[in-house]
Amino acid sequence: MHELINWLVNTIGALGYPGIFLLMAMESSVIPIPSEVVMPPAGYLVQQGRMNMGLVILSGTLGSLVGAYANYFVARWLGRPLVIKYGRYVWITEEHFNRVETFFLSHGEISTFIGRLLPVIRHLISIPAGIARMNHWRFSLYTTVGAALWVSILSWIGYFIGQKQELIAEYSHEAVLGVVFFSILLASVYTILHRRKLRREAGAA
Numbered sequence: 001m002h003e004l005i006n007w008l009v010n011t012i013g014a015l016g017y018p019g020i021f022l023l024m025a026m027e028s029s030v031i032p033i034p035s036e037v038v039m040p041p042a043g044y045l046v047q048q049g050r051m052n053m054g055l056v057i058l059s060g061t062l063g064s065l066v067g068a069y070a071n072y073f074v075a076r077w078l079g080r081p082l083v084i085k086y087g088r089y090v091w092i093t094e095e096h097f098n099r100v101e102t103f104f105l106s107h108g109e110i111s112t113f114i115g116r117l118l119p120v121i122r123h124l125i126s127i128p129a130g131i132a133r134m135n136h137w138r139f140s141l142y143t144t145v146g147a148a149l150w151v152s153i154l155s156w157i158g159y160f161i162g163q164k165q166e167l168i169a170e171y172s173h174e175a176v177l178g179v180v181f182f183s184i185l186l187a188s189v190y191t192i193l194h195r196r197k198l199r200r201e202a203g204a205a
Contacts, residue, residue, distance in 0.1 A: 012038075012041055012042050012045060013045055013050060016051075017051075017055050017056070017058075017059040018059075020038070020039075020042050020056060020059040020060050020063060021059045021060070021062055021063040021066075022063065023038045023063065024038060024039075024059070024060045024061075024063030024064050024067065024151070025063040025064070025066045025067040025070070026067060027063075027064070027067065027123070028063065028064040028065075028066070028067025028068045028070075028071075028122075028123065028126075028147070029067040029068075029070045029071055029123070030071065030092060030123065030124075035060075035064075035122075035150065035151070035154060036154060038060070038154075039056075039060055039151055039154035039155045039157075039158060040154055040155070040157050040158030040161070041158055042056045042060070042155055042158060043056065043154065043155035043156060043157060043158025043159035043160075044158045044159065044161075046155070046158075046159050047158070047159045047160075053155060053156075053159065056155050057148065057151050057152050057155055060147070060151035060155070061144060061147045061148040061151050064116070064143070064147035064150075064151065065140065065143055065144055065147060068116075068125075068126040068139075068143045068147070069126070069143075070126075071123075071124070071126035071127050071130065072126045072127075072129055072130035072134075072139060073130060074127075074130065075126070075127040075128070075129075075130030075131045076130035076131065076133060077130075079131060080131050083097065083127060083131070084097060092124065092127075096120065096124060097124065097127065097128075099120075099121075100115070100120075100121050100124040100125055100127065100128060101127075101128040101131075103115065103121060103125070104125065104128035104129065104132070105128070109129075109134055109135075109138055109139075109142065110142060111125060112125055112126070112129050112134070112138075112139055112142040112143055112146070113142035113143070113145055113146040114146070115146070116142075116143060116146025116147050116149075116150055117146055117149065117150055122150075126139075126143070
C-alpha cells in the first residue's frame with residue numbers, strides 16, 4: 001500500500017490533471033483500478049500546493065463520466081446476451097452482472113447515482129443503463145452528480161490525511177460505509193415515494 005501510494009503520488013504529479021482523468025476513466029469502466037487509491041494522492045498534492053482542488057475534482061468527475069459512457073455505449077450496442085457472453089474477458093462475471101442489473105431494475109434510473117457510491121456496483125451500473133437505453137441527459141446527470149460526490153470525498157480525505165497510507169485506507173473504508181448507509185436510505189425513500197405515486201396514478205385511473 002505504501003509503495004502503491006508513493007507511485008500514484010509521483011505518477012499523478014508527473015501526469016497532472018490528464019493523469020487523474022485517465023485513471024478515473026479506467027476506474028469507471030471495466031479496468032479494476034480502485035478510486036480509493038487514485039483520488040486521495042491527488043488530494044495530498046493539493047495540500048502540498050502542487051494542484052488545485054477544483055481541477056482535481058473536475059478531472060476525476062469527467063474521467064468517471066467518460067468511463068461510465070464507455071460501458072453504457074458498449075452495453076447498448078452489444079445487448080444483454082453478448083455482455084454476459086464476453087463480459088468474462090474483462091472481469092464481468094454473470095453473477096456480478098445479475099446483481100447489478102437487479103439493483104438497477106429495483107431502483108430505477110436513480111440507481112445510476114446511487115451505484116456510483118457503492119463498491120463493485122460502481123464499475124458496472126452503466127451497463128444495465130445502456131441495455132435499458134436510459135435517457136442520455138438523465139444518465140449524464142445522475143452519473144456526474146454521484147461521481148462528483150465520491151471523488152470529492154476521497155480528494156478531501158487525501159487533503160487532510162496526507163501520505164499516511166494506513167489512515168487513508170481506514171478513512172476510505174469509513175467513507176464507503178457512510179455512503180452505503182446514505183445510499184440505502186436514499187433508495188428506500190425513493191422506492192416509497194415511487195410506489196405511492198404509482199398507487200395514486202392507479203387510483204386516478
